[in-house]
Amino acid sequence: MPELPEVETVRLDVLPFVRGRTVKNIEVIDHRVIRGISEKQFRKKIIGQKIVDVERRAKYLLFKLKSGKYMTVHLAMTGRLLFSPDDYVKVIFNLSGNKALYFSDARLFGKIRFYDHYPPLKLGPDPLTKDFTVEFLRKILKSRKTKIKNLLLEQKLIGGIGNIYAIESLFRSGIHPQRLANSLTDVEIKKLHKEIRKVLLEALGYRGTSDSWFVDARGKKGGFQLRLKVYGRKDEPCFKCKSKVKRIVMGQRGTYFCPKCQK
DNA sequence: ACCTAAACCTGGGCGC
């Protein structure tokens, strides 16, 4: 599932490919991925516009147009932005210079939107920016009784962490996913802060985790699935202590942890 | 204000 490292990998691929190009035509194969506006309006708003930048906020890609307007792309779980089509293409952007960018999504959870202004996304700070400090993390944990793993997934508090990196950062921190947020000690908060940043940076270095659907814009898999410590390893031995990795469900999502290493 | 959970989707993997 595309989380911060995967979305950033795609951004780094797509930016030099589209920057300075004009959208010549848009072919909408399945209109359900276009949200908040009709297919006809969407095409009208974007065709003829020049793309000047591609930014990322949490898991959103923001295509900045020369007019100052924006198109956002959210890949959700099976969304892809590709230089060559695959079996699940839903929208084709034909660009100047005889290029094309393909939006593919097998499960149609992905979303493409258009905004007349900078998108008003309700997102907490990106964990790789300087706004994500130990003090900030301490502040949002202090007042909340929700379970720490569920809190890490709240995009309005911290933007960009998904199921895989929430699970992996908690394992690396030795913190049980069901601990209440306000029960973490200062030492644990500091450790968690460090491990969140480390695991996201490492995963970005490997061009993301391709446990199932994720591929970059060239259709290539990332490499971080080989470095996962607990995610997807139900009943397998913990790499640290050899006890069996457990799988539970939290907030409707599979959650993996080592009952011995994570307290 | 805060938290929980259903709904949205469909390809892939599994058992039979």
Added chain:
DNA sequence: TGCGCCCAGGTTTAGG
């Protein structure tokens, strides 16, 4: 070979 069943989960929405 093919059918039915279940699973994957980010975000939005509804409800407590």
